[in-house]
Amino acid sequence: MSLRWQAALLDPSLPGGWVVVHCRQQFLLDDNGALFPRDWLKRLELPVLSEQGLGHFDGQPVFLFELEFPADVPGARWQGLRQFMQGDDRDLFQLLGYATQIGTWASQHRFCGSCGSPMQARVGERAMYCPACGVQHYPRLSPSMIVLVTRGDELLLARSPRFAPGVYSTLAGYVEPGESVEKCVAREVREEVGVSIHAPQYVASQGWPFPHSLMLGFHAEYAGGEIVPQPEEIEDARWFPIDNLPALPARQSIARYLIELYLARRLGRPEPVLPG
Template sequence: MTVFLPAVEPTLPASEVVWHFAFVTGKLLVPDEANLQLLTVSQTLFMPSAQSRHYLGRLEGIDCWASVLPAEPVGWKAVPLRAAMMQMPEPLMMVAARAAQVLEWDRAHRYCGACATPTEIRTGERARVCPACGHIVYPRLSPAMMALVWRGEELLLARSPGFAPGIYSALAGFVEAGESIEDCVVREVAEEVGVTVRNLRYYGSQSWPFPHSLMVAFTAEWVSGEIVPQEGEIEAAGWFPIDALPGIPPRFSISGHLIRDTVAAIRDGSLR
């Protein structure tokens, strides 16, 4: 099992090589040759020009840093984070997600949201503090539910306007203030496709750095209702036999795991 030990301050002595997750205009730097192993470089490579730099922890004993650079260094190119993560093994993918969220928190909270004073990094914890009013801001997480609705040997899959052509996935939506995850599942399913569900089963969760979500996935059994796609949110939705699914997300995302594992559970009879 790959071990990542999160930390705010570097542990001494520093590791001989370092994982650098460096971003330019919101995109992750990767080597021109697309050899992701070249991300393990000397500790000083990105330090001189870094506009923002944060220690993340250690992955299998190797220090991990997140930084923002003003431009692409020679021999590197900036690519969208989602595309870069799809090429990474899971341990690196999750640290890249952490790096993106830490940098977004740092970017979005340079000024106090209560009094507009410039904030400062708080020593010893991942926080920015206002020196004028004392307001403290920690990295933000936005919980969101994902629900894969099933009926017999069919799955309810949908696509939003921003999906890649031909791709369908499970339903998803953000938790509202004062709402439990379970209440959110029932509400969002009803809003997005007009059906009611029961028998919610927790599947798993995934940090999703677009920009700072925590996806909490469930399966849910259909109870009643005909599919009515929510205008402006759902482009298309339908019931699909498990042996005739449309294009679905890769295992890069929790939705890809959820759909494939639910199909297996229906086939072996463990989902009732």
């Protein structure tokens, strides 16, 4: 858990504090970082769709400007959330991941999906409310499972066409309505690589802001079947021996954690710590 970053409800009508500026999974950045003095940035009249109070970073209040388009600000540039993830400052990534999810949700709920009226931010709660018909929306979270499938000293890892060249990862997928997470694990493994597994064991979870997933991490032992990669979704999938693994996902990801944890237990090494 981050000690420097704490989410909180802050009233955007209060002056002062810091602001992060988000648009389409990118943040404004200058030589001082991604936090800007809020009152100064307000004077630039940016195309702000929504302003939200996010919480405290190093004890200071932090707000969010969610922009309609990535406007030019003199002396500043835009940087993607993934690059912040790969940077050194994990607490900042936690703040920006939260800001991404709140900003995306706020900008996508400006109008009521039931009656089309403008929505209002609720006071005292992180929610958007339709005064015309009473519909209320909370920040969107999509439960997703992620699973490391193993067969003794072998790990089943797969590549999506979206991955960086050479990188293989654990299998992941969104939970469907009416489905338990355990059922989802078995279904996704069957769909994506065609193999069956024994009962999956829950390991750990991670909030994942690409775009709004709650990753529920599992380990499962292989039960049967040959690998058949799902067309379009899975470019390649293989059994990798633990002493000959391919390039792995980012250190901050639960995918990497599930792999490192299995290796640590199998090889009697110290267990890794899940970031976030």
